[in-house]
Amino acid sequence: MTKTHRKSDQPKNKPLRTPMDLSYAKVPQGQVYVIPERCKECRFCVEFCPQGMLTLSTEINAKGYHYPQIREGREKDCIHCGFCNLVCPEFAIYTHEIAAVDTPIQEGSHEHAVTE
């Protein structure tokens, strides 16, 4: 019987196969910086962050806009991909790489591979 892969079947950080460069892969860790007064609440950074670690503040800036904040408990989840910086039309958010850590992907994690 054919099994169809759905994104929701895939545990977080589990690839369909073990990446060939896993032995030396490092995941960058970033520090997020926000300039609240520049933000115009377009939400691009919140929507495009692949880690889903951003949300909008409950407070507003001087222009009356809610600005991005890191979700509670997600402070170490930034992978310094730069998407938030890339999509922000106001240059109000950016990141710096602070470390590179071993990938959380484990060898042999391809047990979740799905047949077509």
Ligand code: SF4
């Ligand atoms: S650099 Fe990437 S992971 Fe980090 S906050 Fe921006 S979009 Fe999210």
Ligand code: SF4
């Ligand atoms: S992309 Fe820039 S302007 Fe839009 S919500 Fe994020 S920080 Fe604010």
